[in-house]
Amino acid sequence: MQANLTDQVIIVTGAAGAIGRAAADSLLANGARVVYADINLQGAREASRNRPNTLAVQLDITDENQIGEGLDLILGQWGRVDILVNNAGVNTMTHRVNIDQFPTAEWERILKVDLTGLFLLSRAVSRRMLQQKSGRIINIASVLGIVPARLQSPFVAAKAGVIALTRSMAIELGSQGILVNCIAPGSIMTEGTQKLFYGKDGKFNDRVQAMLAHIPLGRPGMVEEIANTILFFCAPESSYINGAILPVDGGWLAGYIRDF
Numbered sequence: 001m002q003a004n005l006t007d008q009v010i011i012v013t014g015a016a017g018a019i020g021r022a023a024a025d026s027l028l029a030n031g032a033r034v035v036y037a038d039i040n041l042q043g044a045r046e047a048s049r050n051r052p053n054t055l056a057v058q059l060d061i062t063d064e065n066q067i068g069e070g071l072d073l074i075l076g077q078w079g080r081v082d083i084l085v086n087n088a089g090v091n092t093m094t095h096r097v098n099i100d101q102f103p104t105a106e107w108e109r110i111l112k113v114d115l116t117g118l119f120l121l122s123r124a125v126s127r128r129m130l131q132q133k134s135g136r137i138i139n140i141a142s143v144l145g146i147v148p149a150r151l152q153s154p155f156v157a158a159k160a161g162v163i164a165l166t167r168s169m170a171i172e173l174g175s176q177g178i179l180v181n182c183i184a185p186g187s188i189m190t191e192g193t194q195k196l197f198y199g200k201d202g203k204f205n206d207r208v209q210a211m212l213a214h215i216p217l218g219r220p221g222m223v224e225e226i227a228n229t230i231l232f233f234c235a236p237e238s239s240y241i242n243g244a245i246l247p248v249d250g251g252w253l254a255g256y257i258r259d260f
């Protein structure tokens with residue numbers, strides 16, 4: 001997919017990670033000036049590899065001071081922010097347990113990044129977009145924010161919150177020329193999900209087969225397939241889409257693949 005994003009200033013959070021990096025690279029290839037933002041500065045630097053029209057910024061989205069400093073840096077360099085891609089997120093790897101066993105600290109860690117951090121950065125960036133009277137915000141949620149899975153209650157709650165917050169921002173900011181939309185990825189093949197359940201050799205184990213049996217396409221998504229959808233929401237042609245929640249999930253949410 002291609003879009004003309006010439007000179008658009010786009011912040012991608014979590015750009016040192018799998019989906020963020022693929023999205024940032026694709027936006028860059030389509031003419032944008034791209035901020036590779038991540039809590040992991042070294043990773044952001046490595047991802048942007050000092051290419052022209054990129055800026056690597058250390059930006060912990062839960063830290064209001066870093067948000068302020070990061071935005072100052074971006075505005076000092078390019079003077080505006082046209083699009084924010086809220087992609088940074090975490091899930092629990094170590095505590096896949098039922099709600100009655102779920103530790104408070106792990107609940108708070110996930111909510112703080114996935115929901116509060118997304119709010120804090122969106123609030124700061126929207127102030128700038130309101131001055132510009134234009135902008136776009138693209139939030140990355142998850143299918144689990146629409147239909148939960150067991151043993152990851154804070155992730156489910158946070159991503160459901162991201163979906164609700166998308167709609168809340170869309171109705172508040174739309175009249176000011178700012179479009180806010182959300183992508184809900186299904187299961188995407190990344191280094192993280194490979195470690196968690198997809199084998200590196202591409203051979204899926206029984207546990208994964210059970211999950212893939214919910215997906216009509218019968219395979220995980222690729223990071224480029226999420227990056228393409230982000231590009232679609234950034235494209236000038238998507239000018240009448242506001243408050244949309246788009247699953248990119250191979251049909252996961254379309255229904256049960258079971259016979260009754």
Ligand SMILES: NC(=O)c1ccc[n+]([C@@H]2O[C@H](COP(=O)([O-])OP(=O)(O)OC[C@H]3O[C@@H](n4cnc5c(N)ncnc54)[C@H](O)[C@@H]3O)[C@@H](O)[C@H]2O)c1
Nearest residue numbers: 014016017018019038039060061087088089142185187188
């Ligand atoms: N991979 C999947 O299957 C999948 C499925 C559904 C939704 N998602 C969502 O897509 C997004 C990206 O996922 P991914 O698979 O690329 O994950 P990833 O772990 O590869 O990347 C996440 C990035 O976020 C960064 N990050 C973490 N905390 C941060 C903070 N406080 N401030 C700034 N950056 C921070 C990490 O350093 C990392 O670079 C996440 O929001 C995730 O919930 C992923």
